[in-house]
Amino acid sequence: MHPTSHSDPAADAGSPPPDDAALALYLHIPFCHVHCTYCSFNVYTRRERLIRPYMAALRREIALVAAGTSRAALSVYFGGGTPSLVPADEIRATLEACGRAFALTDKAEITLEVNPEAADLDLAGLRRAGVNRLSIGMQSAHESELKLYARLHTQSDVEHMVRRARAAGFDNLSLDLIYGAPRQTLRLWQESLRAALALEPDHLSFYSLTIDEGTTFERWLRSGRIPLPDPDLAADMYEWATDTLAAAGFEQYEISNWARPGKASRHNMQYWRCRPYLGFGAGAHGYAAGIRYATVLKPEDYIARIEAQSAPGPFPFSAAVDWVERIDRKTAMAELMIMGLRLTGEGVSYTDFARRFGISLDSVYGPAIAPLKAAGLLASDPDGRLRLTRRGRLLGNQVFMAFL
Ligand code: SF4
Structure with missing residues (x-):
């Protein structure tokens, strides 16, 4: 990783x-x-x-x-x-x-x-x-x-x-x-x-x-x-x-x-960091160009589909791709919060959230974050980042639910 x-x-x-x-x-x-x-x-x-x-x-x-x-x-x-x-x-x-x-x-x-x-x-x-x-x-x-x-x-x-x-x-x-x-x-x-x-x-x-x-x-x-x-x-x-x-x-x-x-x-x-990755092979997942996708599960089916593919498809797909989901802006925001908060050292940067989505983190999630701060699960640090506290790491799922 x-x-x-x-x-x-x-x-x-x-x-x-x-x-x-x-x-x-x-x-x-x-x-x-x-x-x-x-x-x-x-x-x-x-x-x-x-x-x-x-x-x-x-x-x-x-x-x-x-x-x-x-x-x-x-x-x-x-x-x-x-x-x-x-x-x-x-x-x-x-x-x-x-x-x-x-x-x-x-x-x-x-x-x-x-x-x-x-x-x-x-x-x-x-x-x-x-x-x-x-x-x-x-x-x-x-x-x-x-x-x-x-x-x-x-x-x-x-x-x-x-x-x-x-x-x-x-x-x-x-x-x-x-x-x-x-x-x-x-x-x-x-x-x-x-x-x-x-x-x-x-x-x-x-x-x-x-x-x-x-x-x-x-x-x-x-x-x-x-x-x-x-x-x-x-x-x-x-x-x-x-x-x-x-x-x-x-x-x-x-x-x-x-x-x-x-x-x-x-x-x-x-x-x-919600940055792009490609998944290859049977049952692999990928995320690129704002699209999440997964390939066919069985190795036999995977081999047959790839062998039958004669020309490249649109990036990032191959013939093995079986499922796709376009990630809309609201989902992308929630994913950035949930995945970013998993990074206990790095957390989520207020500046970068605003740069990425053109809106401040507080105006989207302020009401969700306030009670979690009051409960001692999240902290906004002086370096402009929101992080899980030590207690928040133990109750991560409870914190993440607030962004869904
Ligand atoms: S079944 Fe295979 S992938 Fe799953 S834990 Fe065991 S060795 Fe790892």
């Missing part, structure tokens, strides 16, 4: 995104060995035979979408699914396709999500191909939790992956952790976070567990096999983590993300 930190005013949340603004590129890899019990992403098991044709389709889609635009791109993100199932030569060829289609900026952040059990992953090959950031799905340091989640790795796999990645030259490693999960105690969470810190990551992302429709967890919840997680306990976990990470020298830059200075995710910042 670089070094674009919250002190980078030139690329701020409220600046109007010009039509030629640099893009973030998201590439979805929808294949997994197993379906984790909590996961509701667009992923498919037992489809490994499709990986190579799928990657070829992805490269074709990139070329078709970019045809003739020569737009700059500041990041490429291989997300999933399990991108570490894709051989390094396919990743290299796909990054070459991105480089031919877009003007990748010098410091382009190129992230690959990695599952820790991928012991034979060619990390040196990926590094040579241009990948410069790995996001490692640690989730927990405890075997009991990893089993509950149906994860295939152990904590020693995570340690091994981090060691190998450092040896291969990666200086930007992120670890993902889950908190607020069923049966997770504060002590288990503290031990997982301490184990993560012991690996000296550059970045940490937390996932507050939600029980989504259609997941194994939802079934287990209904049958009584797992209890509903306790939101007060999840809040305690979050508060403890906030203090612990600050003491360890991490900067919180988003509700769920912490980084060493300069290691905030450039790719994900693009989402939170």
Whole structure:
């Protein structure tokens, strides 16, 4: 998701995104060995035979979408699914396709999500191909939790992956952790976070567990096999983590993300700043030219549609696009508030809001903001920015509702 930190005013949340603004590129890899019990992403098991044709389709889609635009791109993100199932030569060829289609900026952040059990992953090959950031799905340091989640790795796999990645030259490693999960105690969470810190990551992302429709967890919840997680306990976990990470020298830059200075995710910042990104692959989402869109979900359908496309469509669409929504001004304002407030360091700038929409933030949202300030959830700081307070970070959803 670089070094674009919250002190980078030139690329701020409220600046109007010009039509030629640099893009973030998201590439979805929808294949997994197993379906984790909590996961509701667009992923498919037992489809490994499709990986190579799928990657070829992805490269074709990139070329078709970019045809003739020569737009700059500041990041490429291989997300999933399990991108570490894709051989390094396919990743290299796909990054070459991105480089031919877009003007990748010098410091382009190129992230690959990695599952820790991928012991034979060619990390040196990926590094040579241009990948410069790995996001490692640690989730927990405890075997009991990893089993509950149906994860295939152990904590020693995570340690091994981090060691190998450092040896291969990666200086930007992120670890993902889950908190607020069923049966997770504060002590288990503290031990997982301490184990993560012991690996000296550059970045940490937390996932507050939600029980989504259609997941194994939802079934287990209904049958009584797992209890509903306790939101007060999840809040305690979050508060403890906030203090612990600050003491360890991490900067919180988003509700769920912490980084060493300069290691905030450039790719994900693009989402939170409501700046344009393109989504490639099955079930990918994009947002560009004031339009949000999503591609067809099934990899087989995706490959067939892209193979059948004979000429470029209007930017940013390919034949795989299945759903579009034009974002009107009112929605764009609300999204800027909700996404911008997620950026705990940067917040939303009053000046940039006015520049982007031609109207002051207070005249649109003053009445919504006043009670949230009175409740201690939002604060207007002397630097002309509106931010969530510490308490507001815990009650983010309540704050965001006020802008809908
Ligand atoms: S959590 Fe990750 S590895 Fe597990 S099913 Fe979802 S995308 Fe695949």
